[in-house]
Amino acid sequence: MANRISDPLFFLSALFAGLLSVAAAGLPATAATATVAAASDLRFALAEIADNFTARTGHAVRLTFGSSGNFSRQIRQGAPFDLFFSADENYVLGLARDGLTRGTGALYAVGQIVIFVPEGSPLQPDGSLNDLRHALEGGRLRKFAIANPEHAPYGKRAEEALRHEGLWAAIQSRLVLGENVSQAAQFAVSGSTDGGIIAYSLVLSPRMARRGRYALIPEALHSPLRQRVVLLKNAGLAAERLYDFLRTVPAKSILERYGFVLPDSGG
Amino acid sequence: MDWEALSLSLRLGLFTILVLLPVGIAVGRWLAFHDFPGKSAIEATAALPLVLPPTVLGYYLLVAFGAASPIGQLWHSAFDRPLVFTFEGLLLASIIFNVPFAVQPIQRGFEAIPREVREAAICCGMTPWKALRTVEIPIAWPGILTGLVLSFSHTLGEFGIVLMVGGSIPTETRTIAIAIYDRVQAFDDRGAATMSALLLGFSLVSIALTFAFSRRIGRRLDRS
Numbered sequence: 001m002a003n004r005i006s007d008p009l010f011f012l013s014a015l016f017a018g019l020l021s022v023a024a025a026g027l028p029a030t031a032a033t034a035t036v037a038a039a040s041d042l043r044f045a046l047a048e049i050a051d052n053f054t055a056r057t058g059h060a061v062r063l064t065f066g067s068s069g070n071f072s073r074q075i076r077q078g079a080p081f082d083l084f085f086s087a088d089e090n091y092v093l094g095l096a097r098d099g100l101t102r103g104t105g106a107l108y109a110v111g112q113i114v115i116f117v118p119e120g121s122p123l124q125p126d127g128s129l130n131d132l133r134h135a136l137e138g139g140r141l142r143k144f145a146i147a148n149p150e151h152a153p154y155g156k157r158a159e160e161a162l163r164h165e166g167l168w169a170a171i172q173s174r175l176v177l178g179e180n181v182s183q184a185a186q187f188a189v190s191g192s193t194d195g196g197i198i199a200y201s202l203v204l205s206p207r208m209a210r211r212g213r214y215a216l217i218p219e220a221l222h223s224p225l226r227q228r229v230v231l232l233k234n235a236g237l238a239a240e241r242l243y244d245f246l247r248t249v250p251a252k253s254i255l256e257r258y259g260f261v262l263p264d265s266g267g
Numbered sequence: 268m269d270w271e272a273l274s275l276s277l278r279l280g281l282f283t284i285l286v287l288l289p290v291g292i293a294v295g296r297w298l299a300f301h302d303f304p305g306k307s308a309i310e311a312t313a314a315l316p317l318v319l320p321p322t323v324l325g326y327y328l329l330v331a332f333g334a335a336s337p338i339g340q341l342w343h344s345a346f347d348r349p350l351v352f353t354f355e356g357l358l359l360a361s362i363i364f365n366v367p368f369a370v371q372p373i374q375r376g377f378e379a380i381p382r383e384v385r386e387a388a389i390c391c392g393m394t395p396w397k398a399l400r401t402v403e404i405p406i407a408w409p410g411i412l413t414g415l416v417l418s419f420s421h422t423l424g425e426f427g428i429v430l431m432v433g434g435s436i437p438t439e440t441r442t443i444a445i446a447i448y449d450r451v452q453a454f455d456d457r458g459a460a461t462m463s464a465l466l467l468g469f470s471l472v473s474i475a476l477t478f479a480f481s482r483r484i485g486r487r488l489d490r491s
Contacts, residue, residue, distance in 0.1 A: 035436060035439075040452070043452070043453060062436060062437045062438060062439070063437070064434065064435050064436050064437065064441075065449070065452070065453075066435070074352060074434055076334070077329060077333045077334045077335070077349075077351055077352070078333065078334030078339065078343065078349035078351060078352065079349065079351070079352040079434050079436075080348060080349060080352055080353065080436070080439075081436075180452075182452040182453070183452050185452075185454075186451060186452055186454065189454070205454075207453075207454040207455075208454060
């Protein structure tokens with residue numbers, strides 16, 4: 001009996017290994033495509049920049065949005081990205097320190113946070129967070145959305161602002177955490193929360209603008225959102241060109257339209 | 268409607284069942300025909316992904332095949348691509364995660380073959396291959412098809428693992444399930460709704476097919 005089992009099993013194992021190798025040959029990303037990991041606050045702005053870039057150069061851009069901390073971890077685990085846009089420059093600097101990037105990249109923008117309240121919310125868009133304080137003290141706050149402070153820079157700044165105003169302890173039981181600032185925005189808009197603290201660049205998109213109101217939160221309430229972009233070790237030609245494209249006027253004007261503050265110098 | 272994501276999911280499902288077809292038949296047949304000490308342990312191991320939270324499997328795959336692991340580094344030097352965050356890594360995860368969905372129905376299919384029929388085949392002097400082709404598969408095919416349909420549709424629905432090991436890279440690892448998640452975050456309710464409806468319809472069809480095939484397991488013999 002043992003002999004009869006071993007032959008087919010051996011053959012089938014070889015077939016298995018063969019098929020897996022064939023699949024491996026499948027879908028190479030070419031130098032003509034830039035594979036980009038970008039912080040979620042760039043969801044709308046970078047999509048526009050990428051379209052613009054593709055129209056001018058013909059290079060395709062594959063965009064993946066998520067939290068900066070998450071991407072930093074994935075890159076350390078060998079994720080095949082060419083370009084990384086981080087909402088917090090410390091993630092880029094950390095990767096550079098560990099030799100995973102080409103240099104320390106460039107500062108491309110400074111981000112801002114807003115308090116966003118959906119239509120029908122009892123909250124007011126008050127950037128000083130006083131209205132939020134009153135809602136909390138009056139026990140009128142249901143749920144409040146921010147990005148996860150552990151790996152999303154916008155979440156961390158939201159926490160800092162709430163701590164600055166002495167609201168962090170009181171708001172704990174009301175918080176809903178988005179995996180990245182885009183998901184936090186989606187929670188804030190959905191109506192199942194009373195609002196949230198999210199990225200300015202997201203509320204400026206038409207998709208969000210008509211679904212609620214917002215107010216900028218003063219930068220004094222949190223540490224700055226210095227955003228850095230960097231080419232990764234194995235970046236191809238398309239990614240290099242995209243990296244250079246960011247310095248051009250069309251790209252910069254798109255960033256400005258989405259509320260990003262552009263650095264004066266090259267970074 | 269993210270056609271790239273749909274195409275990616277279909278390809279993932281297809282390759283998964285291409286690999287699980289021979290593996291499922293080999294393991295399912297072996298478990299169906301043989302009794303031995305430790306058989307329950309093997310069956311339990313094969314069934315583990317059924318109860319294992321996908322993120323647990325995703326975590327262990329990252330540990331075992333990530334950039335820091337020996338296997339991951341071997342793969343990287345051989346193919347110039349990492350194993351995680353690529354289609355191949357997703358395929359490997361999908362194969363592992365679908366083992367019970369393939370093996371169990373196929374095992375039931377082979378168990379439905381009466382002992383006398385198998386013994387008759389051996390007495391006729393058939394090689395195992397010939398017996399498999401001409402005697403066993405014609406009886407066990409409903410179980411085999413059930414296993415394939417279940418594995419394919421389960422692959423389309425995978426989320427936790429794909430999120431952990433995939434990275435949501437368009438045309439590489441952004442499956443349709445991930446694309447729906449992405450569309451919601453992009454405030455594209457229409458896109459999310461379209462793809463969700465598509466997957467819902469597909470799941471209904473595949474579960475109906477599964478039930479239809481399951482009823483046929485062992486039935487062919489009753490007619491004679």
